[in-house]
Amino acid sequence: MNLALEQTSQSVDRTALIKRLNNALPSDALLTEHEELVPYECDGLSAYRTVPLLVVLPYTVEQVQAVMRICSEFSVPVVARGAGTGLSGGALPLSNGVLLSLARFNQILHIDQQNRTASVQPGVTNLAVSEAVAQLGLYYAPDPSSQIACSIGGNVAENAGGVHCLKYGLTLHNILSLEVILVTGERVTIGGQALDSPGYDLLALMTGSEGMLGIIVEVTVKLLPKPEIAKVVMGVFDEVEKAGDGVAAIIAAGIIPGGLEMMDNPAIRATEDFVHAGYPTQAAAILLCELDGTAQEVDSQIATVSELLKQKGAREIRLAQNENERLLFWSGRKNAFPAVGRISPDYYCIDGTIPRRHLGKVLGGITELSEQYDLRIANVFHAGDGNLHPLILYDSNHPGELERTEELGGKILELCIEVGGTITGEHGVGLEKINQMCIQFQKAELEQFHLVKAAFDPDALLNPGKAVPTLARCAEFGAMHVHNGELPFPELERF
């Protein structure tokens, strides 16, 4: 991918910058040697790598402020990084920019049991929040599958989801306030401790803004009571479409499951080999449906869901008999990515969202593309909210295969837009999907995004070049904007 288009080109007086940063930071908070910088060259999307100009690892908010003031003065771009688990290249460094790691902000600052909130530093891992409040019967609901490693700051920057978002919402719905350092080094509070705050909803704007509007140094999250009980049923299907019909039937019956996940046959086989969750390896698809709530509520809903899945053609229904089996059922789904990593030297995860009614069409299109590009694809699907993760299997040692994979991924995203969906449900645009933004949005919309960024960061120093393409890039990419799901010349065959 051409990374050069959006990068700011001015040269930086590196020596002078190091001198200034050295004055503002403890000696172990600034990395300057090549071998120290290399570990930061990529995030979870390891296909893209750039060694940053410098890395800073501040300990305090005041140090972050100082870094921002100095970088503003030197007009040096800054890329913020949490745990570096992001899958869209959002924390990919710039060769002429400072990488600002928030890894040392790893403290839970305050737990307010009565108001059911926790104030945490951005480098705290997602799971650590739930663990810290478990004894109070509370938890933090968003649970991206990387939750043991990913940080809350990164979750906010990407508006991370997880398997429970249909019922409990995304990061956006589960945070109350942010402490943010602006590009000028000024500290502001966005949102508040109440359920809403006066003025524009800057909290919504900051969430998912991929580090392009400010640096998050503290997050207040909402905590929810842990459901009394959770049970999971697995529906086994001979056809993927029937599993899709099962999902629609559950929702039509007025049930919102805590989790509703689908996997296709290649994904089932890869995970079964890995975690031995007892998945039926001959099935075309399985559906995992978790119901949570009070014991009475869950029992009545389990019965309804089982009956509905049978009606929609499930050849088998399995109810996890105990908590261990429930966790085993989930372990397959939660380990789908590493499982696929075992059967292929590399894999590339796509993150499109579609209106669920088009599932059959989209999966059909993905199969055709898979054959056309001669690359295997395993599909895992947050079925309840239409968020599809096709995993493209490839080998970066084969010349040209990564490029073919990227092109195939782009085609899948275009297919998602075509049916009225979106190019990213929860992983963010980052650098990875920046070309597809040219298809999802019109020129005037992209211009408005740039204006929004300029309202916070007029000199485009915060993570420049990510999330929103320049119009020059779109012209070069030659993209067609898809209007209301209709491509120009709809009569032409696309596959």
Place this chain on the structure above:
Amino acid sequence: MCIMASCLSLSSNVFNFFVPDNDLAAKLSGVIQQANQSGEALRIVGGNTKAFYGRRCQGQALSTTEHSGVINYDPTELVITARSGTRLTELENVLAEQNQKLPFEPPHFGEAATLGGTIACGLSGPRRPYTGSARDLVLGIRCITGRGEHLQFGGQVIKNVAGYDVSRLMTGALGTLGLITEVSLKVLPKPETEITLQFAMEQQPAIDRMNELAGQPVPLSAACWYDGVMRLRLSGTEQGVRAAQQKVGGELNDEGDKFWMQLREQTLPFFENDAPLWRLSVPPATKVQELDENVLHDWGGAQRWLFSSEDPSKIRETVTQNDGHATCFRNHGDIDDVFHPIPEAIMQLHRNLKQSFDPKGILNPGRMYGDL
């Protein structure tokens, strides 16, 4: 104007609406483009049911009510899309036919209330702490900026992180950033069962109890206290609600639906008062304050309605000390700063954003803050 149930086609899963031929977006864009050139201020008006809310603003009235109709609704996707002039009652009727509802239980404040006005004001009803606010449920928006450009943000799917979240930025912005033409909302099934329980109780114990229960796995969907009575609503499956009732206790209130509707619409006897009505938004467990003489606690304590002729700065000082904010919701008379003052650094971001969407400042100028 019609698109009611009779227009639904049941031939497939998807409801094919005969979208009425009154797409006025181009016309509205034209008016705004012209105003952008002349610099004439515009006052966006839907059903005019919430004119009392916010600061007074001058300008040529621009009506959205003719730009109406449900555009897309598939109950199994849990998403509905409609034009901004669509009446809220119409939208709710379409949803009710499929046993679904708007989870944020928006107040109407009049029959003519429109979807656009509801989203622009960003107000939510008693269910808000438990199933989300207006902004939580907004999935996508089409809007016309102050430059007259008709833009689309977000989408019709539940998970979408492509681009900045402009749809939610528009929610509650009181039309100062753009004229909303179309909204996609997440909807939810109606609960199988709902009951209301009431308890004679003093103020502080009620606040404590509401927050204690909110921290437990109880299917709460509303919690309110006023005039010596705490009322709780439980929603869910029949068995789930009955089991929770056993746990929570209290006396069954047969007129629960009516009560929550009257609370939402501010038609309870409590609201018969000519003094300024303050909306205090505070952390829910905030202790009873000296001010709280004529007060009603909604949202489990997180939203408090207060009739008070007290000096606004005194009210705001108390609320600020409790990490909250205060809006003069009704009867503000000559109170100019209706919304809680915000710090200068945040106000500067507001001015920058206003400038980026509405460079000439023609859309609802001054409705939210004097500078916007």
